[in-house]
Amino acid sequence: MEILVCARRVPDTSENEIQLNSAGNDIERDDLVYSINEPDNYAVEEALQIVAKSGGNVTVATVGTDEDEEILRREMAMGANQGVLLSDDAFNGSDGKGIATVLKGYVQKNKFDLVLTGVQAEDGGAQVGGMLAAMLDYPFASLVNSIEVLDGNKLKISREIEGGNKEMSEIDLPCVLSIQTGINEPRYVGMRGIRQVASVEIPTYGASDLAVDPKSVGENAANVKRDDYFVPALGKGAEILQGSNEEIVAKLIELMKAKGGLQ
Amino acid sequence: MVNCVAILAQAVDWQAPAPYLFVGIQLLGLACFAYIATKRVAPLIRAQSDVRLDRPGLRTQKLLKFWFGQWKHPRYRVAGTLHLLIFAGFLILATRAFYLLTFGFAHDFSAPSAIGRMYDVVADYAATIVFLAVSAAAARRVWFKPERYAVPPKYGKGHPVDAIFLLALIAILMASESLFEATRAAIQMQRGISVEFLPLLSLPWLLKDILASTSLATLWKIHIGAYLLDVLTFYFLLCYRPFGIQFHIETSLFNVFFSKLDRGTVKPVRWEVSESQLDRVKSFGVKKFEDFTWKHMLDFYSCADCGRCSDNCPANAAGRPLSPRFLTIKARDYCFQNFPVFGKSTNGHALVGGIYSEDEIWSCTTCGACEEECPLLIEYIDKIVDLRRGLVDDGNVPKSIQKALKALESRGNPYGKLEKKKADWTKNKEFQQTCDVKILNGSGGAETLFFVDSITSYDDRIQAIGRATARILSSAGEDFAILGAAEKDSGHDVRRFGEEMLFMALRDHNSDAIRDSGVKRIVTSDPHAFNALKHDYKDVPPVEHISQVLAREVKSGKLRLSRIENESNVYTYHDPCYLGRHNQVYDDPRAVLDAIPGLKRVEMQRCRDRSFCCGGGGLMLFYEPKEDERIGVKRVRMAAEAGANVIVTACPFCMVNIEDAIKVAGLEGKMTAIDLAELVDQQLVRQPLQTTSVVEEVLEEMQV
Numbered sequence: 001m002e003i004l005v006c007a008r009r010v011p012d013t014s015e016n017e018i019q020l021n022s023a024g025n026d027i028e029r030d031d032l033v034y035s036i037n038e039p040d041n042y043a044v045e046e047a048l049q050i051v052a053k054s055g056g057n058v059t060v061a062t063v064g065t066d067e068d069e070e071i072l073r074r075e076m077a078m079g080a081n082q083g084v085l086l087s088d089d090a091f092n093g094s095d096g097k098g099i100a101t102v103l104k105g106y107v108q109k110n111k112f113d114l115v116l117t118g119v120q121a122e123d124g125g126a127q128v129g130g131m132l133a134a135m136l137d138y139p140f141a142s143l144v145n146s147i148e149v150l151d152g153n154k155l156k157i158s159r160e161i162e163g164g165n166k167e168m169s170e171i172d173l174p175c176v177l178s179i180q181t182g183i184n185e186p187r188y189v190g191m192r193g194i195r196q197v198a199s200v201e202i203p204t205y206g207a208s209d210l211a212v213d214p215k216s217v218g219e220n221a222a223n224v225k226r227d228d229y230f231v232p233a234l235g236k237g238a239e240i241l242q243g244s245n246e247e248i249v250a251k252l253i254e255l256m257k258a259k260g261g262l263q
Numbered sequence: 264m265v266n267c268v269a270i271l272a273q274a275v276d277w278q279a280p281a282p283y284l285f286v287g288i289q290l291l292g293l294a295c296f297a298y299i300a301t302k303r304v305a306p307l308i309r310a311q312s313d314v315r316l317d318r319p320g321l322r323t324q325k326l327l328k329f330w331f332g333q334w335k336h337p338r339y340r341v342a343g344t345l346h347l348l349i350f351a352g353f354l355i356l357a358t359r360a361f362y363l364l365t366f367g368f369a370h371d372f373s374a375p376s377a378i379g380r381m382y383d384v385v386a387d388y389a390a391t392i393v394f395l396a397v398s399a400a401a402a403r404r405v406w407f408k409p410e411r412y413a414v415p416p417k418y419g420k421g422h423p424v425d426a427i428f429l430l431a432l433i434a435i436l437m438a439s440e441s442l443f444e445a446t447r448a449a450i451q452m453q454r455g456i457s458v459e460f461l462p463l464l465s466l467p468w469l470l471k472d473i474l475a476s477t478s479l480a481t482l483w484k485i486h487i488g489a490y491l492l493d494v495l496t497f498y499f500l501l502c503y504r505p506f507g508i509q510f511h512i513e514t515s516l517f518n519v520f521f522s523k524l525d526r527g528t529v530k531p532v533r534w535e536v537s538e539s540q541l542d543r544v545k546s547f548g549v550k551k552f553e554d555f556t557w558k559h560m561l562d563f564y565s566c567a568d569c570g571r572c573s574d575n576c577p578a579n580a581a582g583r584p585l586s587p588r589f590l591t592i593k594a595r596d597y598c599f600q601n602f603p604v605f606g607k608s609t610n611g612h613a614l615v616g617g618i619y620s621e622d623e624i625w626s627c628t629t630c631g632a633c634e635e636e637c638p639l640l641i642e643y644i645d646k647i648v649d650l651r652r653g654l655v656d657d658g659n660v661p662k663s664i665q666k667a668l669k670a671l672e673s674r675g676n677p678y679g680k681l682e683k684k685k686a687d688w689t690k691n692k693e694f695q696q697t698c699d700v701k702i703l704n705g706s707g708g709a710e711t712l713f714f715v716d717s718i719t720s721y722d723d724r725i726q727a728i729g730r731a732t733a734r735i736l737s738s739a740g741e742d743f744a745i746l747g748a749a750e751k752d753s754g755h756d757v758r759r760f761g762e763e764m765l766f767m768a769l770r771d772h773n774s775d776a777i778r779d780s781g782v783k784r785i786v787t788s789d790p791h792a793f794n795a796l797k798h799d800y801k802d803v804p805p806v807e808h809i810s811q812v813l814a815r816e817v818k819s820g821k822l823r824l825s826r827i828e829n830e831s832n833v834y835t836y837h838d839p840c841y842l843g844r845h846n847q848v849y850d851d852p853r854a855v856l857d858a859i860p861g862l863k864r865v866e867m868q869r870c871r872d873r874s875f876c877c878g879g880g881g882l883m884l885f886y887e888p889k890e891d892e893r894i895g896v897k898r899v900r901m902a903a904e905a906g907a908n909v910i911v912t913a914c915p916f917c918m919v920n921i922e923d924a925i926k927v928a929g930l931e932g933k934m935t936a937i938d939l940a941e942l943v944d945q946q947l948v949r950q951p952l953q954t955t956s957v958v959e960e961v962l963e964e965m966q967v
Contacts, residue, residue, distance in 0.1 A: 015670050015679030031681060033673040078658070187658025188665045191672065191764035195542060 001056035001149070001173075003047040004112040005080070006103055006132070007040035008062055009071045010122045020229050027229065036071040039118025041078075043179040045186040046147060047116055048079045054149050056113075057081040063091055063102045069202055076200065077193030078186075088206035093219025096127030101217050103128065104135040105210030114155075115176045119143055126178070133176035141171055142178040285494060289364060292498025299505045299604050306552070306560055306602045309610075312534045313556035315521035322520050325640075330519040335638040339571060341403070345396045346638075349433070352393030353512075356440070359386045363440070364494065380460065387444060387465040394437040394466055401430040411570035418589040422507075429509050432500050437466065439493035445470030446486035453479050506599070508568045515639050518565040521558050522640035527798040527845040530556075530645040532652065532763050541764070548652025548761060551611055552597060555646070562641040563595040572633035572643065577876040577898075578626045582891030585626035587633040587643045593618040615650060621659060624650045626888050628879030629759050630840040635872050644759075651761025667885040668762055675751030675769065676717040677885065686747040688719070688726035689733070698734045701744035706781035709744035711736070714777075714785050714806070716792040717752045718915045724922070725915040731944035732788040732809050738947055739816045743786065749776045755795035755841075756881020770800055777803050786812055788940050790841035790914045791880050797846065808842055809940050810913050814851035817858045823948040827861040834864045835907035836939075837898065837921065838874035839914030852913050852939050859946050867905040875901060878924070880916025895924030899934060913939040 011018065011027070012035040019028045036044075047058040060075040061084040062068050072083025086102050094102070107115060115133075119142065120126035126142075133140030141157055145166075148156040153173045158166045160180065171177075207214045215221060241248045256262040328334045333350055336343035359382075403409065404426050414421035444467035451458045452475065461468040474482060504510050511518075531538075532547055534556065549555055572587035573579045579586045597618050602608040615621055627647045634643055654660060660668065670679035689700040701709060713736060719729040736743045754769035777785070785806040787793050796806040816822040836856060842848045849871045856864050869875045878894035879886075899921060902910045910921055921936045928934075 012669075012673065012679070014666065015674050017681060031683065035669070035673070185662060188655060188660035188668070189658065190655050190668075190762055191768060192541075192547065192656065193658075195764065 001050060001054055001113045002111060003050065003056060003058050003114045003116060004107060004110070005040065005043045005047050005058060005060045005075070006062070006115065006117045006128065007044065007060050007071055007075060008037045008118070008121045008124070009034050009064060009068045010037045013122060020231060024230070025226070025228060034067075034070070036074060037118050037121045037124075039120060039179060039181050041075075041118075041186050042181050042183050043116040043118050044075045044078060044080060045184045046179055047114075048187075049184060050114075050147065050149060059084060059110075059112075061086055061103065061106055063087070063094070063099050072202055073194060073197050073200070074189055076197045077189045083200075083202050085202050085204045086206075086210065087204050088212075088214070090207045090212075090214035090218045093222060094217050095222035095224040096125060097131055097223065098217040098221055100128045100131035100135055102207075102210065102212055103132050105207075105212040106205065107132070107136060109205075109210060113153075113173050115174070117176070117178045119178045119180045129176055129178035136174075136176070139171050139175040140177070141169060141175070143180045144177045145180040145183045147177070147183075285491075288491075288494055288498060292494075292501060295498070295502045296505075299502055302602065302604045303505045303510075303564065305608065306598055307557040309553050310555055310557040310560050311553075313521075313530075313558040314534050315558055318524060321524055322522075325522060325524075326516070326520045329522070329638070329640055330516055333638070335636065338636065339569075342400075342409070342569065343638075345400050345403075348392050348396040349400070352389040352396070355386055355389040356393070358382070359440070360497065363443075363490075364497065383444075384460065384462045387441070387462050387467050390437045390441050391464075391466040394434055394441070397430045397433045397437070401427055401434075404430070409570075411574040412568075415586075417584075418586065418592070425507055429507075432496060432503070436493065436496045436500065439489045439496060441466035442470055442489040443486060443493060445474055446482050446489060449474045449477065450479065450482050450486065453482065505564075505604075508566065511565045511567045511639060514561060514565040518561055518639050518641070521561065523642050523645070525798070526847070527794050527841070529648050529758055529799070538767060546653075547656040547763065548654070549646070549649040550613055550615070550653040550657070552594070552601065552614060553610055554649070554653065555594075559642065559646055559649075560598065562639075562646075563591055563598060565639045566591040566595065566641060567639065568592060569638070571636040571638070572641070575632040575636045575873065577630060577632065577878070577894045578628060578888075578890075580875075580897060581878075581888075581894045583626040583888050584620060584623045590619070590623070590643065590646070591641065615654060615659070619650065621654065621661075622889055624654060625661060625664075625886055628840070628876045628883055628894070630876035630879070631844040632840075632873070632876065635844050648759055648761055651759075652763060653761075655761040661886060663885045663887060664760065664882055667882055668757065668760075668765060671752055671754075671757060671769065672765055675772070676721060677752065677882065678717065678721050680721045682748040685715075685720050685750060686745060688715070688721075688729050689745070691726075691730065694730045694734075698730070698737050700733050702747035703744045703749070703780040703782070706779060708780060708782075709742050710783050711741050711743040712777060712780060712782040712785045712804070713743050713745050714753070714787040714789075714792050714796060715745055715750060716787065716789045716915075718919070719789055720750075722915070722919070725918060728788055728915055728918065728938045728940055731938065731940040732786075734944050735809065735813065735822070735940060735947065736786065738949060739812065739821050741786075741812075744780075744782075746773075746776050746780065753789075753792040753795040753799075755791040755799065756883065758795075758799060760882045766799070770795075774800055774803055788913075788915070788938070790839045790846070791916065794841040794845055808846075808848060808851075808913070810842065810848060810852040810855060813855045813939065813943055817855055817943075822943070824859045824943065824946040825948050827859055827946065830861045830863065832863070832909050833907045834862055834909045834911055835867050835902050835905050836864065836870070837867070837877065837902070837910050837912045837917060838871055839880075839912060839917050840874065840876050841880070842913055843874050844872055852911075855939060855943060856911060859942070865905045865907050867901045867907070869901060877912070877914075877917040877920035879920070880914065884916065884919065893920075893924055893927060895920040896928045899924040899928045899930060903930065903934065908934050910934065910936045911939055911942060912936065 011032045016032050021028045044058065044060060051058055058080045059082050060072055060080045062072060063086045065087055069085060072085060076083050086106055091102055117129040129142060130140055141159065143159040144157045145160050146158045150156050155171050155173065156168060157171055157177065158168045161167045241251050253262065333347050336346050404423060444461065448459055448461050448467065448471045461471055504512055532541055533544055536544060568588065570588050576587050601610065615624060624647060629644050629647065631644060667677035671677050674680065675682060686702055703709060713733060715729055719725050751769050751772050753773065754766040757769060758766035782804055784804050785796055786809055787796065787806065788809045790808060793806060793808045796803060813822065817824065834856060836852055838849060856862055875898050876894060877898055912918055912921060918936060918938055925931060925934050925936060
């Protein structure tokens with residue numbers, strides 16, 4: 001099975017102190033460290049596990065600039081067969097639809113049986129997967145937390161629904177799936193793996209390579225524009241229980257019963 | 264031999280085939296042993312290389328101390344004494360066994376020389392003592408059953424019969440030898456030849472008296488029968504040894520001679536492969552049995568299954584899924600099964616997921632208690648690290664540790680905190696008034712580097728240890744500074760968790776920063792950083808732990824300590840593994856404590872080289888092991904048992920674990936923990952500085 005995973009490089013929330021810049025329209029980006037968007041990492045792991053079982057290749061693609069190459073290399077160190085950078089000045093400032101347009105161009109130039117995205121980007125809005133499927137006229141399923149390859153070009157997939165229950169579906173290939181974290185346990189990528197792919201050539205494709213109309217992407221084509229960032233004001237709501245351990249436990253149980261957490 | 268044959272021919276009826284029979288048995292026995300031994304060597308040849316021929320002088324010393332001198336054995340009084348007796352007996356009897364097997368009873372009736380007679384006396388007693396010692400050892404196994412020999416069900420079935428069988432074989436060997444001696448004496452007596460002296464109360468002496476009235480013909484039969492039994496038992500034992508724990512009789516000598524010489528170090532990824540060539544190594548660490556080095560395989564052969572390692576292992580005590588003893592036993596069983604004496608050898612099975620579980624490999628705190636205890640100097644930490652390297656290489660790392668490793672890669676500390684905040688611990692207002700900590704920027708900034716490391720820089724509680732250390736250094740008049748944002752994690756536990764390449768990157772970064780700073784020496788309050796800088800880093804200035812500085816400066820009088828406020832407190836010192844066992848710093852921290860007037864100190868039962876780990880430092884703080892009870896809780900209870908209510912330690916990770924454990928054990932309010940540096944900082948008499956300034960003032964006035 002030929003699988004494409006669409007990935008994105010984002011500021012790593014666990015290793016940064018995210019602060020607004022003085023203008024208030026973006027976050028302070030001077031001292032940030034970046035890594036692959038976590039759900040995308042799960043998608044790559046899932047792709048690798050599918051390929052390990054039923055054969056094929058995994059390609060990881062990202063829309064971005066040279067700086068974004070680092071996540072492609074990390075995913076290649078993880079086991080992906082190739083990384084592809086979709087980069088063009090015309091792509092800068094694209095909204096979700098713009099990015100989906102670029103990815104669509106890449107998918108149409110190749111032949112993929114399955115396209116995976118992370119459920120959402122940590123700095124995004126979970127748009128690209130659905131739009132990409134619509135543009136390609138592929139079936140789409142979101143929030144997928146298990147995949148089983150069936151005979152006859154079909155997948156059996158599941159997603160978690162209310163109350164921790166699972167909804168099982170069958171979907172025809174080719175399709176687009178957005179992958180939920182927790183679907184697997186992504187493997188560790190060590191320094192050694194990254195060093196080994198450090199000098200692998202990463203193919204880069206621009207608008208003309210992908211037959212993407214520059215006017216359909218980028219800042220000018222974006223219908224959604226980021227306007228502002230704000231930090232919610234600290235509100236009241238936390239209650240510190242006081243007393244001996246026994247008293248605290250008793251109060252806590254009482255509260256949980258009152259709020260319906262315990263029956 | 265000719266003589267032997269002649270005498271035999273005169274004496275017995277079945278003379279003709281007897282000598283051929285004996286020679287035949289011996290040749291067959293030797294051939295069998297040679298075949299089996301070759302089969303046992305086979306996996307060692309397919310193993311990874313290992314450099315074990317350096318420093319032969321030091322190796323010989325170790326051989327004399329730990330093999331010949333049985334140095335570790337008395338740490339377990341009863342078993343150790345029995346082993347010492349058996350071992351000494353074996354050494355003495357080896358000469359006689361060789362003589363007996365080579366010459367049969369050829370020398371029978373010729374008078375031995377004076378030295379020969381003396382040796383015979385010693386050997387007779389040796390055989391008697393070995394006989395009694397193996398009987399006692401068997402009795403212990405059958406009736407007293409020391410707990411450490413038990414095999415928990417999760418590790419399979421025990422083999423108590425094997426141990427008894429081995430002891431019985433040795434007993435038979437001793438008895439047959441003694442019977443041989445006794446019948447010879449009895450024959451001499453009946454024939455009226457001068458009777459060889461048999462020492463009083465020895466086994467031959469006892470048997471001779473019993474046999475005194477037996478007829479000459481019967482005596483001859485018993486004599487030859489005893490010889491036959493002795494030869495058969497000897498060769499059976501020889502060929503049986505490579506099948507179990509008894510193999511250590513052969514391998515122990517080599518195992519001790521080739522043992523690891525450098526404490527606190529970790530083996531390279533591959534011996535004889537330099538760091539710059541590592542990129543060419545296809546696979547890291549141990550994934551299958553053949554990835555072990557030959558010495559580590561020899562360790563598996565040498566284990567006598569005495570259980571001392573696991574008896575001391577904190578992970579095992581806390582119910583984590585790790586027992587060093589079974590780490591070895593399982594590997595040996597695997598080896599015997601896959602490299603059999605008869606039939607074809609197989610290879611290539613994954614060890615983790617096969618005989619080992621991932622949790623088992625991550626459970627080790629690398630405290631070194633097992634290695635400290637092993638009489639045969641078997642190595643465990645290097646094997647654990649190699650197995651972890653294999654897991655890391657395959658991407659099998661617990662998620663919580665992955666996060667920490669990722670943060671170490673991008674931020675240089677496991678918490679993912681910003682580099683620019685590394686020196687924030689010095690910015691405490693109250694602290695800044697008493698102590699100004701310089702941050703090195705370029706060369707020549709200071710004589711001494713205070714290497715702080717991640718936990719002391721970023722952990723709110725542990726920062727206090729950093730500040731105490733800085734104040735002490737300043738009081739001792741040290742010209743010191745820190746690297747600040749230029750300092751990354753020492754990587755000590757990154758290496759011990761198997762991420763060698765990341766460790767190398769951290770080490771190279773720090774080494775450059777240290778060398779560029781031009782400092783002459785390094786001091787740290789973190790034993791893990793201390794161990795890394797001392798053993799894992801190359802070409803950096805000499806490093807000391809703060810407790811060593813303290814001991815020296817307290818002794819020199821530069822640091823004076825005031826009387827303890829609450830004299831009803833009872834203190835106990837907990838030895839951090841990487842200060843104590845791995846670096847042998849036991850006395851300095853104790854000397855500092857004893858220099859505090861009025862401080863009452865007790866020792867826990869497990870102290871110094873038998874200290875019980877706090878639960879593990881470094882990346883172990885990020886791992887959630889499966890365990891029945893926290894290791895730290897056990898340690899805190901040990902302190903309570905010793906009658907202490909203050910635990911003094913000298914390691915930031917011990918502090919984290921012990922303070923947590925005090926809460927978990929419900930001892931809050933009854934027990935506290937304090938770092939040695941904090942305690943000294945608290946007791947420091949800060950007058951010397953003032954007196955100097957007073958003197959200076961007086962001098963200035965005089966000049967005026």
